Each structure stands twice: as C-alpha cells, then as structure tokens.
Amino acid sequence: MAPKTLRERAAELGMKAMGKLFEDPRRAEAIAAAIGGLQRAKQALDEAQERALRAAGLVTREDFKGAGKRISALKRRVRELSEELDQLIHQQQQKK
Numbered sequence: 001m002a003p004k005t006l007r008e009r010a011a012e013l014g015m016k017a018m019g020k021l022f023e024d025p026r027r028a029e030a031i032a033a034a035i036g037g038l039q040r041a042k043q044a045l046d047e048a049q050e051r052a053l054r055a056a057g058l059v060t061r062e063d064f065k066g067a068g069k070r071i072s073a074l075k076r077r078v079r080e081l082s083e084e085l086d087q088l089i090h091q092q093q094q095k096k
Contacts, residue, residue, distance in 0.1 A: 004012070022028040050060045059067075 021031070050062070053060045
C-alpha cells in the first residue's frame with residue numbers, strides 16, 4: 001500500500017477532530033447555533049453594504065454579476081450574428 005499523501009493525512013486528522021468535536025450533542029448544537037448566527041450576521045452585513053452602496057449611487061456585487069452575465073450573452077449573440085453574416089456573404093459570393 002502506498003504511503004498517504006500530506007493531503008490525505010490532513011483530511012484524516014481533520015475528520016477525526018470533527019468527530020471528536022461533534023461527539024457531544026450539546027456541543028454540536030452550540031456549534032451549529034454559532035455557525036447559524038455567523039451566517040445571519042454575514043447576510044445582514046451584505047444587505048447593509050448593498051443598501052449603503054446603492055444609497056451612494058455605487059454599483060453592488062450583484063450589479064457586477066448581472067452586467068457580466070449580460071456581456072456574456074451579448075458576446076454569444078455577436079458570435080451568432082457574425083456567423084450568420086459570414087454565411088450570407090458566402091452565399092452572395094457564390095451567386096455571382
């Protein structure tokens with residue numbers, strides 16, 4: 001059997017540590033509650049940041065994501081139209 005890689009050993013140790021950590025149901029509940037609280041706090045912070053950016057007239061992360069998606073869609077459409085135009089030009093040249 002090949003020796004374990006550093007990543008495999010680290011994952012194994014991490015799993016053991018997590019197992020010990022969550023062994024006690026009360027501790028597991030406390031950790032879950034803490035994680036839930038952190039997630040709610042992050043969500044509240046993100047929402048406050050978005051409101052502040054909008055109030056200042058600045059763009060938000062979601063605005064950037066939306067613009068990126070729109071740019072990607074426009075690039076695809078330009079490619080499609082370019083291919084169609086090339087086909088039309090080719091057809092016209094063949095008719096001559």
